Amino acid sequence: MRNTDHLGGINAFVTTARHGSFTAAAERLGLTKSAVGKSVGRLEDRLGLKLFQRSTRRLSLTPDGERFLQSCQHAMDILQQAEAELTSHIAHISGRLRVDLPAAFGRQRILPLLLNIARGYPQLALTVTFSERFVDLIEEGIDLVIRIGELADSSGLVARRLTTQKLVICASPEYLLQQGEPIIPEELSQHKCVVGFRRDQPISWLLKDCRGEVNRYVPPATYEFADGDAMLAAVLAGCGLSQLPLWLVGRYLASGELKEVLTGHSGGEMPISVLWPKSRQLLPKIRHIVDALIKAAEDGLLD
CATH class of the missing domain: 3.40.190.10 (Periplasmic binding protein-like II)
Structure with missing residues (x-):
């Protein structure tokens, strides 16, 4: 129980730091604001230091919190990589895939393709949003985006041009x-x-x-x-x-x-491009969707 709580506290801390408040972290984690706050508080007690500077207006990281966040993010990246490598051989596609699409093109060209894939893989769950704005895939927990136009800074991402x-x-x-x-x-x-x-x-x-x-x-x-x-x-x-x-x-x-x-x-x-977070090993669900998009582009289905 203690190990589970320890990991839960780290997850609560990282999510709160990324989203800037206990309320936003609670929505992301599916918990109450109080539960997230208490989990972070127990983590601080265990470490013997303060990770957040709390005030009535805002929540900010302390210098110790900033250093700890970097270490935690690095550790979570390693865990995610280990999971990706472990599951890369699995033939079936499963899990939740979060995709952000440009509105008109996404609805007319990409959404039908995603729905067709979803029908063939019952264990695949989709969260699809439509926007034209820049989205931070890491910050917002998005697996895949389609973007139209020349790409701005895409460091930390892999970009593959599909068509024009x-x-x-x-x-x-x-x-x-x-x-x-x-x-x-x-x-x-x-x-x-x-x-x-x-x-x-x-x-x-x-x-x-x-x-x-x-x-x-x-x-x-x-x-x-x-x-x-x-x-x-x-x-x-x-x-x-x-x-x-x-x-x-x-x-x-x-x-x-x-x-x-x-x-x-x-x-x-x-140009029309697909982008996803850079990693050494693609999760099967992302790899399958990217391959399907590339094939659709080669077949002229996205023109």
Whole structure:
């Protein structure tokens, strides 16, 4: 019982330190705030030192706590590695897999693939979230993310490019009938534009110049949406022009519900990548999903 409590106290301490409060740690661990606090308190008593500086406003690590956290994280990494190596030979896929996906692409292209895999592996449990923001996989306990666009600092992660999404500028025929069709990029400033909104990221479209070189162009942001499906809905409703991926608008272009414009300046592409925490040995569930995503990309199912 004493050893179990000792390990539980370390887990409670590390989780609290990572999330900044007993309340957040309790939610993560599925315990009460009081239970987490008492577990950390018993650990401090056993060590004979304070790991946290407590105040009415915030919880912060003491210098001893910071040193102990580094040691604990290193030890937990070793334990996780040992578990991965031990289970790497297991043929069946099991356990909970936490995945974060970009909204529209994730729902249309990745989620069906994940659900199909889940049906074949009853012992696999999924937690799927949809966001466009940067996520700290280690901090937030996420196993796998799909991201669109050039990757920022990804130290500590493994990144594998799956495919690229081709971009086109389009609008509804009704909008073009009322507002006219732009012939050169400079005329975009006279139009209403539907753009993707990302916090801390500049809004720009990728356009080819007369030499065929791709440059960034900042369109007038008449309507801003943080979701590709919402952008598509606005363009179909005649709200303006937008640069959208071909996988999202292809069928509407084919049906005539949307019309491509500035075709000579199209051709911009954005990479689509899968990322997961760097480790020497992949857990079977992560390896299986990554392999399935790579195969789907090679078969053209993600285009």
